[in-house]
Amino acid sequence: MTVTTATPPASEASTPRRRASRGRIDWGQPVVYVVALAVVAVAIGPVIYVFISGFRTNPDFFTDPAGLPNPWTVENYARVLGDSSFWNQVLASTVTALGTTIGVMLLGVMAAFVIARYEFRGRGVLYALFTTGLLFPLTISILPLTVLLRQMGLFGNWWGLIVPQVAFALPLTIIILTPFLRAIPVELEDAALVDGASRVGFFWRILLPLSMPGLMTVGVLAFVGSWNAYLLPLFVLQAGGAGIDNYTLPLGVQFYSTAYGQDTTGVLAYTALAMLPAILFFTLAERRIVGGLQGAVKG
Amino acid sequence: MTATETTGPAVSAAGPAPAPSTRRRNRARAGQRREVALFAGPAVIVYVVFVLLPVLLAGYYSFFNWNGLGPLDRFVGIDNYVRLLTDPVFHTSVYNNFFIIVLSLLVQGPIAILVALLMNRRLRFRGMLRALIFVPYVLSEVTAGLAWQILLQSVPPTRWGPFDTMLQGIGIQDPPAWLADPNVVMWTMFGILTWKYLGLAIILMLAGLAGVPEELYEAAALDGAGWWKTQWYITVPLLGPTIRIWAFLSIIGSLQLFDMVWIVTGGGPLNASNTMAVYMVKYGLNVSQIGFGSAVAVVLFFISLFIALGYQRFALRRDLEGSLTGGKRT
Numbered sequence: 001m002t003v004t005t006a007t008p009p010a011s012e013a014s015t016p017r018r019r020a021s022r023g024r025i026d027w028g029q030p031v032v033y034v035v036a037l038a039v040v041a042v043a044i045g046p047v048i049y050v051f052i053s054g055f056r057t058n059p060d061f062f063t064d065p066a067g068l069p070n071p072w073t074v075e076n077y078a079r080v081l082g083d084s085s086f087w088n089q090v091l092a093s094t095v096t097a098l099g100t101t102i103g104v105m106l107l108g109v110m111a112a113f114v115i116a117r118y119e120f121r122g123r124g125v126l127y128a129l130f131t132t133g134l135l136f137p138l139t140i141s142i143l144p145l146t147v148l149l150r151q152m153g154l155f156g157n158w159w160g161l162i163v164p165q166v167a168f169a170l171p172l173t174i175i176i177l178t179p180f181l182r183a184i185p186v187e188l189e190d191a192a193l194v195d196g197a198s199r200v201g202f203f204w205r206i207l208l209p210l211s212m213p214g215l216m217t218v219g220v221l222a223f224v225g226s227w228n229a230y231l232l233p234l235f236v237l238q239a240g241g242a243g244i245d246n247y248t249l250p251l252g253v254q255f256y257s258t259a260y261g262q263d264t265t266g267v268l269a270y271t272a273l274a275m276l277p278a279i280l281f282f283t284l285a286e287r288r289i290v291g292g293l294q295g296a297v298k299g
Numbered sequence: 300m301t302a303t304e305t306t307g308p309a310v311s312a313a314g315p316a317p318a319p320s321t322r323r324r325n326r327a328r329a330g331q332r333r334e335v336a337l338f339a340g341p342a343v344i345v346y347v348v349f350v351l352l353p354v355l356l357a358g359y360y361s362f363f364n365w366n367g368l369g370p371l372d373r374f375v376g377i378d379n380y381v382r383l384l385t386d387p388v389f390h391t392s393v394y395n396n397f398f399i400i401v402l403s404l405l406v407q408g409p410i411a412i413l414v415a416l417l418m419n420r421r422l423r424f425r426g427m428l429r430a431l432i433f434v435p436y437v438l439s440e441v442t443a444g445l446a447w448q449i450l451l452q453s454v455p456p457t458r459w460g461p462f463d464t465m466l467q468g469i470g471i472q473d474p475p476a477w478l479a480d481p482n483v484v485m486w487t488m489f490g491i492l493t494w495k496y497l498g499l500a501i502i503l504m505l506a507g508l509a510g511v512p513e514e515l516y517e518a519a520a521l522d523g524a525g526w527w528k529t530q531w532y533i534t535v536p537l538l539g540p541t542i543r544i545w546a547f548l549s550i551i552g553s554l555q556l557f558d559m560v561w562i563v564t565g566g567g568p569l570n571a572s573n574t575m576a577v578y579m580v581k582y583g584l585n586v587s588q589i590g591f592g593s594a595v596a597v598v599l600f601f602i603s604l605f606i607a608l609g610y611q612r613f614a615l616r617r618d619l620e621g622s623l624t625g626g627k628r629t
Contacts, residue, residue, distance in 0.1 A: 032417045039414055040431045043498055047434060049461065050446045065461035066468065111342035114335045126339060133350050135607060139555045139576045140600045141353030143583040143592045144360060147367050148353060167349035170342055199334060228439035230558045231580075239584055250441035254562065257445050264449060271449075275442045282437040286430055 047275065054269035061265050076269035086273070088245040089252035093277075096161045096248060097226040103166035104222045105215050108173035109181075113203055115174065116181035117189070127178065133171030138164075138231060146235045156240030161233060161248070165226050173218040180214035181207065220288040227278060230254075249274050354600070360593040367589035379594035389595070392573040393602075395485055399574075400553040402489050403496075404546055410493075411500035411545070412538065416530050418501070419508040429505065433498040440495070444562030447491050451477040451563075478564055481571035488560060488572055495559070496552070500545055507541025508534065543614050550610065554603045575599045 053061065054076050056069040080086050114120075115127050138145075145164060146155070154160035184207060192202040208215075233251045236242075244255055253274045257267045361380070364373040383389055418425065435443060453460035453476060459467065463474045477487040511534055519529040535542075557576035560566060566573040566581065573581075575595060583592035 029420070029422075032420070032422065035414060035417050036422070036428045036432075039497070039501070040428055042494065043432050043435050046443075046446050046450060046494070047438070049450065053461075062458075064464065065459065066464035107342040107345060110338040114338045118331060118335055120331065120335055126343070129343075130346065133346065135604060136350055136354050136600070137551075137555055137603075139557055139579075140596045140603075141350070141357055143367075143579070143589050143596060144353040144356035145349065146583075147360075147589060148349075148356065150367075163345065164349045167345045170346050170350075174342075203338075224437070228441075230439065230441050230562075234580075235584065250439045253445060254441050257448075267445065268449060271442050271445045275438055278437050278439060278442075279434065282434070283430070286433075 047279075050268050050275065051272045053265060054272045056265045056268075058263060058265050076266050077273065079266065080270050080273055085244050085247075085252065086270070089247050089249045090277070092158065092246055093227055093249040096158050096165070097223045099158070099162040100165040100169065100226040101219045101223045103162060104169040104173050105219050107166060108170055108177055108218060109208065109211065109215060111170070112174050112177035112181050113207065116178045117207075127174070130171045130174045133168070134175075138168050142231060142235055146239070149236060150240075155236060156242045157236075158246070160236040160240065161226070161229070164232060164236075165222070165229065169218075169222045169225060172221070176218050177211065177214050181211055184210055217288050220285045224278070224281070227281070249277075357593040357596045357600075360590050361597050363590040364588075365590040366587040368587070373590075375590070379591045380598070382591070383594050383598065388570050388573060389575075389578055391570060392575050392578040395572060396554055396556060396574050398485055399489055399492065399556060400550050403492070403549045403553055406489075407493055407497055407500055407549065408542065408546065411497060411504050412535065412542070414501050415504035415508055416534060419505060419534075429502065432501055435495045435497075436499045436502075438495075440558035441562055443495055444491075444559050447494075448478070448563050451487065453477070453479075479568055481569050484564060484568065484572045488563065491563065492556075492559060496549070500549070503541055503545050504538065507538045511537045546614070547607075547610055550606060551603065554599070554606070575602075 052069065055072045055074065057071075057073055057075075060067075060070055111126075111130070115123060149155045149160045149164070154163065188206060188210075189199075189202055192206055193199070197205065228250065229248070230250045233248045237247055238251055238255075244252060247255060253270055256270050260266055360371075362374060362376060363371055364375045364378070365371050418428065422428065449460070450462045451460055453463050453474075459474075462477070466474045475483045478484055515533050515537075516529060519533055524532070555576060556574045557580065560572055560574055560577050561580065564572045566577045576599065579592050579595035579599065582588045582595065
């Protein structure tokens, strides 16, 4: 409440000299830091708790669930890291996420290319066809999709994850990429055509490299979406009868927690290790993830 | 959205046929058509087969009593829908979806706007604070859900979980059974979802705020407006489009709600935390009633469609300009 009066007069009184130093840091707002830190604490508190509690023994955990490890032990983490199923699940998640990413980038940019840069009848319809996809999320079609995948022999294996995930990621991908490709100047295309390139050649040699930033954004979104997916793997892999060594990580963690529920700190360690790749990936690709979401919202 | 100009020529070229070089143009057209088919074809096929076809199939299956494996021959008309719409468990599920929608809009929105307004200034460590706030959103619902399941586990009064023990540490001696009490569980679920998605809301609001020109603040300050007044009369109205889009995403997400509930409570206790999607999956996965489950999917679809179109018509019209419902401007 005290901020109210403090802010504007400060900046008003700051006169030209002060306004010149634009990069100056606003230390005068402790309330802002308190609020921001409170939100941060709530956001990462549970995550930190999971990581730390993974270092506890079960008897220790049940004596004081909220306490710090006493004694600290790496046994839980060592056991999970020595478990071949865990690594197989990391592999499954990686392969399906990469497959989805590559598939969606390729199919998405090709479709967006003709929508953005060709004039043909039905172009508007084509674009509308993909955008309506936003109205048909996976949740609605999961049951018939499962039936379909079973009939096509894609049930119980990784292709059954990758292909539908590519399909469901296409609408957003095309919505993000189309304006991006359209913004590349026509002069560039004309120059390429004059130099004897075909339009297809223009696509591969010039357009594709130029659209890398947009492609990276949709790629990262598709990767994260696949990495975190649960509903589709639940049906395709778990109900599809794939063994736990073929499960993706979310499915594997969930399975571990159901099968070894008594071993709470073991589940915590498994959960922590399953969180780790997402957190690492996020720190590497934060700009793209945040930028992509904001871009998606702005259309 | 920017294509309005480019569509024009194409349309006029299709009208009065220009006589001279028709044949050559036709040949060029055929070549172009082949390229269009080559480039858009794969995406269209994958999309139609795996996204659109299942939706149609859901509509078809919903009129059958079918387990998904045997012959599809037990046509039951609208029986599945009648059974569904008269099932009190389904009513609770629909209620729960709307419970989350309303609370999200009323609670998460204002908190996110407030935090974003406070953080929308030069702050030391701003980038890091922003990244940390965003962490819950990046985690999979499964790992986040398992974490909360363990944090909130308790068998009062004999055994308290981690969260309860912390509360007792600050003097709250008798916390409710977060996940085991049917009257409490949806509030708990809302709390978890707020934890998971508040970061996204804040990030979106901050992005919206970045688009508000700084001159406006200076003008307001010159006119002697206080901070709150400036925010309320200048910033928040300019944030309108962002708020409306966030609200739209939030509503659609709440209607689809599945992963978190499935992991944390499985819809229990006593079906108290079922959502429409959880209800559907229970029938589809556990008892293989694909026909009945498809009917749930169809109802879920129409509720979502109704809300999406209504919302777009009344709230988003100015912001989106047909990017969802029509290619009119593309």
